[in-house]
Amino acid sequence: MAQTNDSKASPYELYYNPFSICSLMVLYTLRVKGEPKSAADAVDPEERFIDIYTGEQMTESYLEKHPKGTVPALLAPSLGVKLIDSTDITKYLCDRYPSLVPAAHKQTIESLLEELHEISYVTISFKPEDRRTEGVMEAVREIMAQPDTSPRYREMLQVKLDGHQKRLQTFQDKNQSVASVEADSRRYLEKISQLLCSKHGGGQEHQEQTWIFGDEVGPTALDAHTVVFIARLLDAERAHLIPEDVLRYGKPKLESDAWLGITKGNPTLHTLWEKHQGQQKK
Numbered sequence: 659m660a661q662t663n664d665s666k667a668s669p670y671e672l673y674y675n676p677f678s679i680c681s682l683m684v685l686y687t688l689r690v691k692g693e694p695k696s697a698a699d700a701v702d703p704e705e706r707f708i709d710i711y712t713g714e715q716m717t718e719s720y721l722e723k724h725p726k727g728t729v730p731a732l733l734a735p736s737l738g739v740k741l742i743d744s745t746d747i748t749k750y751l752c753d754r755y756p757s758l759v760p761a762a763h764k765q766t767i768e769s770l771l772e773e774l775h776e777i778s779y780v781t782i783s784f785k786p787e788d789r790r791t792e793g794v795m796e797a798v799r800e801i802m803a804q805p806d807t808s809p810r811y812r813e814m815l816q817v818k819l820d821g822h823q824k825r826l827q828t829f830q831d832k833n834q835s836v837a838s839v840e841a842d843s844r845r846y847l848e849k850i851s852q853l854l855c856s857k858h859g860g861g862q863e864h865q866e867q868t869w870i871f872g873d874e875v876g877p878t879a880l881d882a883h884t885v886v887f888i889a890r891l892l893d894a895e896r897a898h899l900i901p902e903d904v905l906r907y908g909k910p911k912l913e914s915d916a917w918l919g920i921t922k923g924n925p926t927l928h929t930l931w932e933k934h935q936g937q938q939k940k
């Protein structure tokens with residue numbers, strides 16, 4: 659299933675899913691990216707929907723494009739671009755759109771983005787009974803077990819399986835738990851709160867209007883990723899992890915045209931979306 663935006667023929671393709679936090683981070687970065695360094699630096703990808711809830715990410719044709727079989731992915735075959743991680747895609751955009759990483763805040767932005775992406779989103783997004791990672795791994799194994807799966811396709815599926823296994827192992831090695839991931843989230847958002855506070859001296863009145871480094875700086879890559887993280891925590895019923903000033907900062911962005919243009923007003927979590935759909939049918 660493919661959905662395209664109205665950009666002119668672009669050499670770039672962005673594979674995404676609107677219920678994927680990392681896809682949303684890239685999509686929102688694209689919406690607030692500002693002006694490119696030059697016309698040749700412009701990145702306005704054709705956006706292609708991948709249904710990661712029916713297994714489209716583990717089809718042979720998608721794995722040919724993207725060996726990990728995840729979203730997002732930014733590809734531009736004619737430019738030799740193949741970026742298969744949201745942080746790499748964001749760096750690529752930052753190199754081309756200077757307002758995403760203003761020099762004065764570069765170090766802060768880079769180190770906080772790194773910290774944000776260390777957080778296990780799966781742990782705070784899904785309940786153990788959702789069996790999100792296990793479900794994906796089982797589906798991959800099922801395809802591998804089918805007699806008509808070619809040796810080449812089986813090999814590609816094994817790479818995807820190994821990637822998931824490695825992630826699970828890292829989680830166990832780090833001794834992570836829901837409580838520790840919640841603590842990581844709080845620690846991260848506390849730093850955002852401090853930045854907001856240093857900009858506005860703790861006053862409440864302007865925070866709804868502004869960006870982390872202030873209106874004169876405008877949206878940076880840190881804003882783009884943090885706003886999406888806030889949206890996900892809200893959808894995952896984890897509002898208690900968000901400091902009040904950070905919530906006041908985030909909420910208006912989640913009502914903006916840029917955000918609603920991406921989500922169409924849907925939640926960021928597929929499980930929540932399904933629940934809403936079910937309720938509407940009753």
Ligand SMILES: N[C@@H](CCC(=O)N[C@@H](CS)C(=O)NCC(=O)O)C(=O)O
Nearest residue numbers: 678679680710728729730743744794
């Ligand atoms: N580190 C990657 C994570 C990508 C990732 O795990 N994407 C998830 C959605 S948020 C996905 O594609 N899940 C489907 C699957 O693993 O099969 C990034 O930042 O892009």
